[in-house]
Amino acid sequence: MDDRAIVTENLTKKFKDLVAVDHVNFDVKKGEIFGLLGPNGAGKTTVIRMLCTLTYPTEGTASVAGYDIVKEDGKVREHIGLVSEKMIMYDRLTAYENLKFFGKLCNVPKGTLEKRIDELLRLVHMEKWAKSQIGTFSTGMKQRINVIRALLNVPEILFMDEPTLGLDPQSTSEIREFIKKLNVEDKATIVLTTHQMIEADMLCDRVGIIDRGKIVALDTPLNLKKIVAGAEKTSVDMNVPNLTNEMVGTLKGLPGIVSVVREKETHLLIRARGEDAFDKIIDSIRQSGGKIASIKSQEPSLEDVFLHITGKEMRAEVRSKVKTYEVGKHGPMQPKSRVR
Template sequence: MAEYTIELNNLTKKFGDFTAVDDLSLTVKKGEIFGFLGPNGAGKSTTIRMLCTLAQPTSGSAKVAGYDIVKDSEKVRENIGLVAEKMIMYDRLTAAENLRFFGKLYDMPKQKLEKRIDELLELVDMQKWKHTQIATFSTGMKQRINVIRALLPEPKILFMDEPTLGLDPQTTFSIRDITRKINESGVTVILTTHAMVEAEALSDRVAIIDHGKVAALDTSQNLKNLISKSNVSIFGAKITNLTPELIEKINSLDVVVTVSQQDDHNLKISANGTDALNHIIDVIRHEGGNISVITNSNESTLEDVFLAVTGKEIRDEASKKSSIAYYDPHESAAKSRVR
């Protein structure tokens, strides 16, 4: 297999006049965990559907495990597993019966299938529930079975679309641990998520996707360094009488890049310029805001990068004005992308 197990070249998917995936080009190396991070509607799941041959591209091309997703779709399917956002299983069947059913769809020999079922149940610590009906399982237990269902045919590449969505913190941690074990066994993992913590905790590299385009691509640390090395500063402000109108006033400042509301009283603000903090404080006071705490941190997070790249948390806001370079160390030069 080539150095790159997945290659996208100008991959595009349109639904009528709407472009869900817009001229996407990137590569995924064999054996890595590659994260697609982006807001809802960014094009992550549509990209995964095309790579899994569940949807055909409007234009462009892609190879998965060395095979073209359109011309060699059957070969692609032989090399992949998919953990879809929606769980795929039958509640009236036991864990083993569910796995046995899907294993037969893969035309796995009976003896090999039974051995594989036992191995996978052990991987997710579910041996004791092998003969228990799925309907009695918690959501987290069902998701464990859902994950190993995709591993039955021993795929080279595993696609995981929002695998921890809606799960409690303990189960989320468990699924992440399982994902690491799967990757350590030699499987390349493609993960889509809108959770910054998940992308940072699991991914060797992260592609931030917005409006169907790659806005930034690198390791989490290098992406955070993009903010740290720029003139952008990160501020925290606790305002006892915080209002939407005040947030809008702060956001309208030329020096402000992004504003993120943490709770009823706290804002996280990234701003550009040495005198940015003074401008922010002046506006807050002028609008009658009562500042109880102000902090200044030079340590950026993946959330800071995400907000700087994708703009405000409200997707349709017209005044998106952040600017950040598209960055991929495998490209010969950075491509400027100004929003």
Template sequence: MIETRNLTKEFNGLVAVDHISFSVKRGEIFGLLGPNGAGKTTTIRMLATLTRPTAGTATVGDYDIVKDDNEVRKLIGLVSEKIIMYDRLTAKENLWFFGRLYNIQKEVLNTRIDELLELVQLGKWKDVQVGTFSSGMRQRMNVIRALLNMPEVLLLDEPTLGLDPQSTVEVREFIKKINRENKMTIILTTHMMIEADLLCDRIGIIDHGKIAALDTSPHLKRRVSGADTTIFEFEIANLTTNMVSSIQSLECVGSASRDNATRIRVHAHGNNAFDIIIDTIRAEKGKINSVKNLEPTLEDVFLHITGHDVRDNADQKIPMKGHRRFMPRRRVR
């Protein structure tokens, strides 16, 4: 459905996207995971025909994003990081305006607007100005705006950025639902590991404009652990330094790190590693409160592949919740 070949974008000599190649199958949810500034948004904007690539090509549904840009536009819906809604227009007026830009017949558009509003439980807010909506409501509006033209491909740029936990869950559920029910192909960008893990069939890890790894979430995780590494987390009431160093010195332990006063995280190999570690702790008279068998997270994957933590640069741009509403509106008439 979507194919990019060496897609590249430079801004004044700065390479934002560096020869990216990937393909997305019809009906798939594909995630671009990476810190801010990795090139996710630029990639999405190129696929949405809003930015022209400096080099390389991409096709959406067999249409070239540069040569057949208007054909591509008919196929796609874009949920941008910024909310594409006019505050002084009502929910219905907003959808009507954008719908008419797609030349949707008036009767068809009318029913579709009602359906979409119902779909995100905003039916009764139809005639209320969007400026008064909460950020969760605005984001839901932002998503259904992109669905007006019944796109085959939905491009989502950080769809849950700046939302409260409840709205985040709602939006994620909704994305899954439209993918399942409408067989819609979805590309989404995120810097949240959990989001990529929960939603995406395949994940492309993107860092410094390059795709560092591309696979399904389980496959990516296996890359870190290998087949026989397991991660345990012990909660020991009377954890001592001695205990930590004896665990560390065990043959079957790859690494052991003390997280806090009572918790220790152990990477172990081999079938009987668990028994050996338990015996060691008992021998030191440790009281084990709990044991967890941890799966490697995408964070571990990211660290393993790129050599740095996602948060290293992700922290630079933490959005204030609902920040848009406090932005001064300089509109000179």
């Protein structure tokens, strides 16, 4: 049996001469939380919109829950839920009325709809607000309703486009916990997009890094971090109570050192390249008579991976095309005239 919930084959979307999504190939396994990570304008929402059958690919295709997104779009829609980037709800209606309306739109049987709404409102701690108008809600409250709206038909595959965008830290962490719970307890396959490396790191089993329409890396967060670990960068936070300017000078002269910042009298933040950078730093301090009270090696983050991968690409492009890198072409400055 195929254990893949989603398979894309050269999935491509062009808007006139802009290639928003460029021959993208990836699989999402059943039961997985898969993250699409990338900067503004990278093509994340466009991938999601194609997989949710809201827009057709220009080239290539994909299957979702075993159905072709173009030839069997109706079937695809029966198996998915979408938490869209934009919260489209009726401000004058109450939370309950909004949910009832959207439940009817997705053909949730009448007998089960009300029970499902009550259950979902409780899950996101919004039962007290069921009879209040959406227009009176804070962003975090609205987003909770927006998220459960996508769950009314108990979807097998849930797409979430930036589920924590604009939320305060508490709502963010509650929504993240809720996503994890849906995945673990309800066995939902989840595809989420985010700009936030930390979110991808916390939630996702695998992450696809997308940049200018192309998947530039795809793996588990751990394996992605290994790309930059050791060989590329070490970050060390060190407390040396008898620190001297001479020690700092010697450190700065070591091969592979990128930067040495003396934060307090006794504190150093050191960035270095090379596999043995960590050992060299410690040896140097000790040889100059320094006593190390504490040392913390900071793990590379997905942020480092992203900079490592896309930074290289950008430099290559600048070298080959000179000045053809236009932020506006791919970024938020580009007006989005909605073409289907």
